[in-house]
Amino acid sequence: MDSYNNTICMKLKLNDKDNEDVRNLCAVCNEKRKIYLKLELDIKRWQRKKNKNDEYFVEFLYYENKILVGYLGVCDFGGNSVEISGMVHPDFRRKGIFRKLYLIAKEEWQRKSKAEVLALCDHTATSGLAFINSIGGEYASSEYKMCLTKKALDGESMHIQGIGSLIKLRLATSEDAAEIDSQTSVYFGKPLNEIDGEDVNVVNMDKEVNMDKEDIENPLIQQGNNFISYMALLKEKIIGKIHISIINKEGFMYGFGVLPVFRGKGYGREVLLATLDILKEKRADNIFLEVDSQNKNAIRLYESCGFEEVAVMDYYVIT
Template sequence: MNIACSPWLKLRETLTPEDRDQIEDLQMRCGRAEPVALKLELDYKLAAALNRPEDSAIRDVNEFLYFDGQRLAGYLGICSFGGPGMPLEATGMVAPEERRRGIFTTLYRLALAEGRRRSSAGMLVLCDRKSDAGRKFIEKIGAAYHHSEYEMVLNQAWEAPGGGKLCGVTLRKATNADAREIAEQDSVYFSDEAPESEAGPGADRPDVPSGEIRLPEEEEKKGFVIWLAERDGRSVGKVNLELGSGSGGIYGLGVKPEFRGRGFGRSILLQAVEKLKEANAKKILLQVAADNAKALNLYTSCGFCETSTMDYFKADL
């Protein structure tokens, strides 16, 4: 165990390019000691920071960095993709040579305090199933298992049989005028109370609080593009695409309940893959709930292979 020479903390609302470089360097150092997956969302966070209005009144702390001298020794970041009233997601790491000094515990306590300040509905702590260090920390804080997601990567050599059937479904880039439609679809697909669907859990919940509505044109500035799936002029589903650092991500894919069972989910997925390939994504990945057999079968049949399992643990604030 090393002894800190001159430890200090940096707490930020958003990342800077310098922060991102230091975090990526720390990630590489950790990966050499324990090759596990980390859901850091650095490209998304940096894009959000660069496109943030100068007069923004938001003062939420999302980035917690622990330095020993000039070298980054530990990092924890929090995200709030679920919007207000949803649990925050926390993930991070500590340099192998800096562990057992309480660094991550310090960062985690600061993140919990920030969650309490925001009146968030708890904290979801993310941990790769293969990470011994991560699982020991989860046991230490007593967080309860919540759910798991598989990360899947597309086999670039895979081709859809016969070019794939699109079933008359087309993708249209969403605008701010579609914001409520998108929020209502997400509430159907990703509510914890909903039954299994092609995209994930979801239940009908048409009344979406305005605070949970994100503007597609603002999200696009962060590299996160939302597409509405339409057939015969009607919206049948949606998908979110993210491009950064040569890789593309497929998220939030869903089909409305009344249109399921017609192959629309496959059509949306195949078109999403083509759009990312057209954008020169060298690697295409997605995440799917481990207990969502329908979605898992769909993605596997379209050339995606499981690469890691991310476990989510719920901690009270």
């Protein structure tokens, strides 16, 4: 992209080459340091298309001799806080690269928003924690990244007769956009409530999912395997939602919830297991989700379905 050496580029969105560079840098950092980096590249790309507002996110890239060695992303998902996360190539650390990115990014987000700023850091990343401490970060919360175990991934789908026959998933359409936004506010606009962890009953997804061409082509809701939204139905009434994506054969589940009035009946478990069936059918080699460390009921539900904790992401308030 840019032909400059040793420079910082600020971008309102990343093109395909930028995305590839950031992913490659992330892979190097993961390989050498074994840390969890939450960059939200695909979510940000989808949100840009949905909101048509480039100011929601800003990207900062540090190039040395035309090679990307540093990255910092600013995310504003429309809540009460702005999230920042990033990385520096292991061979280029202790040169002040991330501090330079941070100071430039700070000036930019302060110009655009007065929202609280949260810095994300892997629980085991000592250098990242040292930097956050140096800028006065205060611990706020933690989030677990969980992965479906190999045994559960390779196992047979659990289809139990009962309420499972009443629950089905369908692809979301543009007509569901307002309902999705409303449910997102219920689930994540305030502290998470208990999700649902009762007896297991599972939908047979071979019969329940209707893959309409109109749904798949709708750019606001579906983007191939990169972002797919499903509405959870009970007797044709919407009771919840869930989103999935598959990137490089890795499946992700997020935005999952059941409306409060329908909780405590096992429906949440049905939605979760049905979604796992979809991801397995799409040949996901690994399946991940993230959950607040304080949401004990949700964690028990996920563990009962075969998920286990693989990483911890800490959030720090930056003053």
